[in-house]
Amino acid sequence: MAMASIVTVGNEILSGYVVNTNTAYLAGKLLETGVCVVSEHTAGDEEEAIIKALRLAADEADLIIVTGGLGPTEDDLTREALARFLETELELDKKLLQKIEGIFRGRGISMSANNKRQAFIPKGATAIANIIGTAAGIRAEWKGKIIFVMPGVPYEMKLMFEKSILPEIKKIQDKKGGVKVIRKINCFGEGESKIAEMLGDLGSRERNPQINYTVDCGTVTIHITTTGRDRKEAEELADKDEKNITKRLGKLIFSKGDLSLEEVVGELLVQKGKTIATAESCTGGLLAKMITDAAGASRYFLQGWVTYSNSAKIKELGVEADIIERNGAISEETAAAMAKGARQKSGADYTIAITGIAGPEGGSEQKPVGLVFISVDSEGGTDTKKFVFRGDRASIRKRAAKTALNLLRLKLQID
Amino acid sequence: MAMASIVTVGNEILSGYVVNTNTAYLAGKLLETGVCVVSEHTAGDEEEAIIKALRLAADEADLIIVTGGLGPTEDDLTREALARFLETELELDKKLLQKIEGIFRGRGISMSANNKRQAFIPKGATAIANIIGTAAGIRAEWKGKIIFVMPGVPYEMKLMFEKSILPEIKKIQDKKGGVKVIRKINCFGEGESKIAEMLGDLGSRERNPQINYTVDCGTVTIHITTTGRDRKEAEELADKDEKNITKRLGKLIFSKGDLSLEEVVGELLVQKGKTIATAESCTGGLLAKMITDAAGASRYFLQGWVTYSNSAKIKELGVEADIIERNGAISEETAAAMAKGARQKSGADYTIAITGIAGPEGGSEQKPVGLVFISVDSEGGTDTKKFVFRGDRASIRKRAAKTALNLLRLKLQID
Numbered sequence: 001m002a003m004a005s006i007v008t009v010g011n012e013i014l015s016g017y018v019v020n021t022n023t024a025y026l027a028g029k030l031l032e033t034g035v036c037v038v039s040e041h042t043a044g045d046e047e048e049a050i051i052k053a054l055r056l057a058a059d060e061a062d063l064i065i066v067t068g069g070l071g072p073t074e075d076d077l078t079r080e081a082l083a084r085f086l087e088t089e090l091e092l093d094k095k096l097l098q099k100i101e102g103i104f105r106g107r108g109i110s111m112s113a114n115n116k117r118q119a120f121i122p123k124g125a126t127a128i129a130n131i132i133g134t135a136a137g138i139r140a141e142w143k144g145k146i147i148f149v150m151p152g153v154p155y156e157m158k159l160m161f162e163k164s165i166l167p168e169i170k171k172i173q174d175k176k177g178g179v180k181v182i183r184k185i186n187c188f189g190e191g192e193s194k195i196a197e198m199l200g201d202l203g204s205r206e207r208n209p210q211i212n213y214t215v216d217c218g219t220v221t222i223h224i225t226t227t228g229r230d231r232k233e234a235e236e237l238a239d240k241d242e243k244n245i246t247k248r249l250g251k252l253i254f255s256k257g258d259l260s261l262e263e264v265v266g267e268l269l270v271q272k273g274k275t276i277a278t279a280e281s282c283t284g285g286l287l288a289k290m291i292t293d294a295a296g297a298s299r300y301f302l303q304g305w306v307t308y309s310n311s312a313k314i315k316e317l318g319v320e321a322d323i324i325e326r327n328g329a330i331s332e333e334t335a336a337a338m339a340k341g342a343r344q345k346s347g348a349d350y351t352i353a354i355t356g357i358a359g360p361e362g363g364s365e366q367k368p369v370g371l372v373f374i375s376v377d378s379e380g381g382t383d384t385k386k387f388v389f390r391g392d393r394a395s396i397r398k399r400a401a402k403t404a405l406n407l408l409r410l411k412l413q414i415d
Numbered sequence: 416m417a418m419a420s421i422v423t424v425g426n427e428i429l430s431g432y433v434v435n436t437n438t439a440y441l442a443g444k445l446l447e448t449g450v451c452v453v454s455e456h457t458a459g460d461e462e463e464a465i466i467k468a469l470r471l472a473a474d475e476a477d478l479i480i481v482t483g484g485l486g487p488t489e490d491d492l493t494r495e496a497l498a499r500f501l502e503t504e505l506e507l508d509k510k511l512l513q514k515i516e517g518i519f520r521g522r523g524i525s526m527s528a529n530n531k532r533q534a535f536i537p538k539g540a541t542a543i544a545n546i547i548g549t550a551a552g553i554r555a556e557w558k559g560k561i562i563f564v565m566p567g568v569p570y571e572m573k574l575m576f577e578k579s580i581l582p583e584i585k586k587i588q589d590k591k592g593g594v595k596v597i598r599k600i601n602c603f604g605e606g607e608s609k610i611a612e613m614l615g616d617l618g619s620r621e622r623n624p625q626i627n628y629t630v631d632c633g634t635v636t637i638h639i640t641t642t643g644r645d646r647k648e649a650e651e652l653a654d655k656d657e658k659n660i661t662k663r664l665g666k667l668i669f670s671k672g673d674l675s676l677e678e679v680v681g682e683l684l685v686q687k688g689k690t691i692a693t694a695e696s697c698t699g700g701l702l703a704k705m706i707t708d709a710a711g712a713s714r715y716f717l718q719g720w721v722t723y724s725n726s727a728k729i730k731e732l733g734v735e736a737d738i739i740e741r742n743g744a745i746s747e748e749t750a751a752a753m754a755k756g757a758r759q760k761s762g763a764d765y766t767i768a769i770t771g772i773a774g775p776e777g778g779s780e781q782k783p784v785g786l787v788f789i790s791v792d793s794e795g796g797t798d799t800k801k802f803v804f805r806g807d808r809a810s811i812r813k814r815a816a817k818t819a820l821n822l823l824r825l826k827l828q829i830d
Contacts, residue, residue, distance in 0.1 A: 011627050041456050212427065295774070296776065304721030
């Protein structure tokens, strides 16, 4: 297997201003490709520190993946450090300069002198195109090792990595041989320890595959990691575990691979030719936002209401003032009336309504922070459920929206 | 100033299963205390790799902060690695064993043999209490350096760090003298390189304070990092730069410190006793979600519409079908009509409407992906602006919502 080391450059990481999500992304992608990540080093915005991190990485791995420090300002020093590490100099890449100038022309603004720095790369290295930003990447070789440098901005980095770097890494890994296969199974509806209990012996550390769990606001993802002499062997072992897990967990599983809960719901709606609308109170638009995160959501998502105030619930969704007065805005009755009203007004096949207390204020002994009612309405009737979610405001809102999507998913799988 | 290096242990980081949030937390806390974090190294669950990372850290810093690898299972090897690094052996800490046994008795379950491993620490080191879990921390000294080892579970780590480790680090830092002061200034409306140009000489690498930038979907945060012999000196230097930057950037600055754009808008609305409503198409609820992320948003946020389909724009917001037919749903005219309609229906003092193409599909030469119209309506009239945002679907949506909030912020600061 090819070995990789990840180098992150930036004071923003060492000062805690920014969480290093790039490493997790890159490590995940490399692992999927079968490349073993042996270490990660973070250096501040200083030439000496960056050079040191490059040396450490080169000492440990064949592939050195660097992010950060390619911006236009004086604290962006990865170019300089890389040149010194390679024992060479920076030179102006005229084609690259033209590209950067073109980007500014396209945006109709003048290029600042700072940006010219971004057209310099070490002698003998090549620029990697950045199709959405001015910071080009750099590919260099050193004593049989390959160094890829990318900007630190996550979406620029991801696009560059997938378009221009991953294909070469795949080829390198194929030549090296030895294969790791990763499968992901995503569940919603039970916690990690309950799911681990249901999988029992499969979780043993002595087995191949290895089973790992990650958890994100109610979603439990099972990672099956298999190693084999070749792809066939590894895939077969993974297949066997995947089937076994699928059987044991049943409806708790909403997808395999990278498909999110909202994408699964979207696919089900498209398959069945059905439409949806939302009526939200405490989640404040988060549910609609999650549904429309998926490209092509306009095929099934008609509209959403964020009826934060009581009068909006009454005026926009036709909830009877009397229902709110008698039961409160946070009640099973109000949730159901919101869902029904939204269906009548939108003409959608399915509607989801959420009303609750996201906190930190507004809770009482009878109606604590985290109390949420979720109602799904369709031709078949109205299902309303009560939940008490734990956590802070952001996680209560996220859990509520995800639980709502999961209720709709289960309904769509039956209907 | 005291120098620290952070060592993270765990395959889950190097495989991308888990994002390393511990480092950002620790780096932030250390920096607040005035300790300079010089590097971060991540090692997998292997003794040799952990020892190597400890050596790197000891080479660079006086304080070595380690997280992870203290669990009860066979892949938790930080204890063994630390003992070998210290050139000593693990020994059973009987008091610690009693504590761990006590935890299991308290939970009413029998202790597994594995957990006994957690009662071993290197000779000469001391255990650090874990009041919510079975993994105790370890404090060790080595050639004048201090090593703190904590469990990797974020909430256990944080509690242990704040209760038992930070007080000692503060004392060490006080003895060392030298103080670091950090200020944050948040801007919106120009890119990083333009802002750096406006700050000119202030960005020089040779100065104290040092100026750094972080960028997040249009928000540029300027970090002023000042070092001084004592707090007074550092604060005075920081004050001077802050004033200077405030003067140079003017209205580009929306806040100082940790206040987000949506919180600033919320504060302005509360100050002025005004209310708001939203009408969104391409952002699909994101703007309403951001506004309601702030606790207490019900004081000024009345309601929101997500009018994804044309018929919803017509029916809910009273946009004339003719306007959409003549100009298209993505047009200045439609945006303005959405904002006006939302104000009429909601009775809010201010309304924001967004319509655009978030992509990846749906663009054309005349109306490319990223084209967004944002309209702010109030008693004073309707302001509609056209933007072309770059990036993927998620960042176009985020930029659109943030730009909308910024337009409202600027309006509120004048009104």
